Amino acid sequence: MDFELTSDQIQLKQEIINFARENLNEEETLEEFSYEVWKKISEFGLFGLTVPEEYGGLNESFLTAAVAIEALGYACKNNGLVFVINNHIWVALNLINLYGTKELKEKYLADMVCGNRIGAISLTEADAGSDAMNMSSSVSEEKDYYVLNGSKMFISNGPIADLFIVFAVTAVKPFKQITAFVVEKQFPGVVIGKNIEKMGLNACPTSEITFNNVKIPKENILGRKNMGSTLMTNALEWERCYEFAPHVGAMQRIMETSLKYAEDRMQFGQPISRFQAVSHKISEMKIAIELSRLMLYKIAWLKDQGKSAFLEVSIFKTYVSEQYIKTCKNALQIHGAYGYTKEYGIERELRDAIACDIYSGTAEMQKNTIFTMIPSVDNY
Ligand SMILES: Cc1cc2nc3c(=O)[nH]c(=O)nc-3n(C[C@H](O)[C@H](O)[C@H](O)COP(=O)(O)OP(=O)(O)OC[C@H]3O[C@@H](n4cnc5c(N)ncnc54)[C@H](O)[C@@H]3O)c2cc1C
Structure with a gap:
C-alpha cells in the first residue's frame, strides 16, 4: 500500500484550495445559491474530474477525485455550495458517464462538465x-x-x-x-x-x-x-463516498480554526488550549480526520479497481457524519459564547453538518446495512 500522494495530486489539491479561498467564500453567498459563483467553478473545470477528455473532462482517477473533493471541503466554507457541486457531479453527471449509453453521453455530458446544465x-x-x-x-x-x-x-x-x-x-x-x-x-x-x-x-x-x-x-x-434498483445502489455508493469526502476537509478546517482560537483565547491567565478538557476536544478532531481520510482513500482505491464498496461506504458515511457533527459541536464549545454568535460562522457549520446524519440514507439505516453485511465468524 502506498499512502504517498503524487506530485500531480498535491498540485491539483493546492490549486483547488487557492481557487476556493479566492472565489467561493464571499459572505453574501454563504447561505444563498449564486449563478455567478457557479460560473466561476464551471470555468475552473471542477465538474469533469473523472470524465473522459472527449467530453471535456480531466480523466482523473477516483483517488485523485477524492483528494480534490476533500480539498474543496477544506477550503470552501460554503458547505451548501459544496453540496450543490457534489450532487451535480456524483449522482447526476457521474451516473450518465458510467451507466449512460453513448447517445445519452453525447446528449448531456459535455454540457454538464462545463456547467451549462445542472443535475x-x-x-x-x-x-x-x-x-x-x-x-x-x-x-x-x-x-x-x-x-x-x-x-x-x-x-x-x-x-x-x-x-x-x-x-x-x-x-x-x-x-x-x-x-x-x-x-x-x-x-x-x-x-x-x-x-x-x-x-x-x-x-x-x-x-x-x-x-x-x-x-x-x-x-x-x-x-x-x-435495472433501476442496481443503479440506485450504485448511485448511493458514489453519494456516500463523495458527498462525505468534503466533510473530511471541513473537519480539518474546523480543527485548525478551533486550535487557533484555543491558543489565542486567554482565561485564568493562560491560553485555553492548556486546559486538557479543551485540548482533548482538538485531539479527538484530529483522530476523526485521520481515520476518515484513510477510509475515504480506501474506498476511492476500490472504485479505481472497479470493485464494489457498499459496506465500506456505509461505514465511512456513518463515521464521518457522527464525527463531523461532533467536531462542529466541540468547535462551538471551544469558542464559548462567540461560537454561538452568527459572526464566527461555527453555528452555521453545525447547522450544515447535522443534515449528514439524514441524507444519503440515515445513520440508523447505515447501521442496519452494516449489521447485515458483517460476515459470520466462519467467513472471517
Ligand atoms: C439535506 C437533505 C438533502 C436531500 N437531498 C435529496 C436528494 O437530492 N434526492 C433525494 O432523492 N432525496 C434527498 N433527501 C432525502 C433523504 O434521502 C431522506 O430524507 C432519507 O432517505 C430519509 O428519509 P425520510 O426523511 O423520509 O425519513 P424516514 O424514512 O421517514 O425516517 C424517519 C426516522 O425513522 C428512522 N427509520 C426509518 N426506517 C428505519 C429502519 N428500518 N430502522 C431504523 N430506523 C428507521 C430513520 O432513521 C429516521 O430517523 C435529502 C434529505 C436531506 C435532509
Whole structure:
C-alpha cells in the first residue's frame, strides 16, 4: 500500500484550495445559491474530474477525485455550495458517464462538465424515504416514449437543476421493478416546487418535483429497463463516498480554526488550549480526520479497481457524519459564547453538518446495512 500522494495530486489539491479561498467564500453567498459563483467553478473545470477528455473532462482517477473533493471541503466554507457541486457531479453527471449509453453521453455530458446544465437526483418521495423501494412514481411505456407520473421530495438542486435522474416503478408483477431516467426540466409536465427552507446547507436549494404525464424519449433511459434498483445502489455508493469526502476537509478546517482560537483565547491567565478538557476536544478532531481520510482513500482505491464498496461506504458515511457533527459541536464549545454568535460562522457549520446524519440514507439505516453485511465468524 502506498499512502504517498503524487506530485500531480498535491498540485491539483493546492490549486483547488487557492481557487476556493479566492472565489467561493464571499459572505453574501454563504447561505444563498449564486449563478455567478457557479460560473466561476464551471470555468475552473471542477465538474469533469473523472470524465473522459472527449467530453471535456480531466480523466482523473477516483483517488485523485477524492483528494480534490476533500480539498474543496477544506477550503470552501460554503458547505451548501459544496453540496450543490457534489450532487451535480456524483449522482447526476457521474451516473450518465458510467451507466449512460453513448447517445445519452453525447446528449448531456459535455454540457454538464462545463456547467451549462445542472443535475440532481430524484429518489425520495413524501411517503417513501428510508424505504425508497416503496416509491409510487411510475412510468408506462408507449410506442415511441415513456410517460412518467408522480412526485419526488427533498430534491437537492431541485430549483436550479436542468436535468433530473428520476427513479420510477416500471413493473409491479411478478415483483416491483424500478428504472432510472434522465428527465429534462423543459419536458412538458415537469413542475418544480418552491424552495423548501431548511436548517442549514442553504446555498443548496431544495424542492419537490412533480411529474404530470411527462413524455420521456426512449433513449433517456439510464442503464436498462427494470435495472433501476442496481443503479440506485450504485448511485448511493458514489453519494456516500463523495458527498462525505468534503466533510473530511471541513473537519480539518474546523480543527485548525478551533486550535487557533484555543491558543489565542486567554482565561485564568493562560491560553485555553492548556486546559486538557479543551485540548482533548482538538485531539479527538484530529483522530476523526485521520481515520476518515484513510477510509475515504480506501474506498476511492476500490472504485479505481472497479470493485464494489457498499459496506465500506456505509461505514465511512456513518463515521464521518457522527464525527463531523461532533467536531462542529466541540468547535462551538471551544469558542464559548462567540461560537454561538452568527459572526464566527461555527453555528452555521453545525447547522450544515447535522443534515449528514439524514441524507444519503440515515445513520440508523447505515447501521442496519452494516449489521447485515458483517460476515459470520466462519467467513472471517
Ligand atoms: C439535506 C437533505 C438533502 C436531500 N437531498 C435529496 C436528494 O437530492 N434526492 C433525494 O432523492 N432525496 C434527498 N433527501 C432525502 C433523504 O434521502 C431522506 O430524507 C432519507 O432517505 C430519509 O428519509 P425520510 O426523511 O423520509 O425519513 P424516514 O424514512 O421517514 O425516517 C424517519 C426516522 O425513522 C428512522 N427509520 C426509518 N426506517 C428505519 C429502519 N428500518 N430502522 C431504523 N430506523 C428507521 C430513520 O432513521 C429516521 O430517523 C435529502 C434529505 C436531506 C435532509
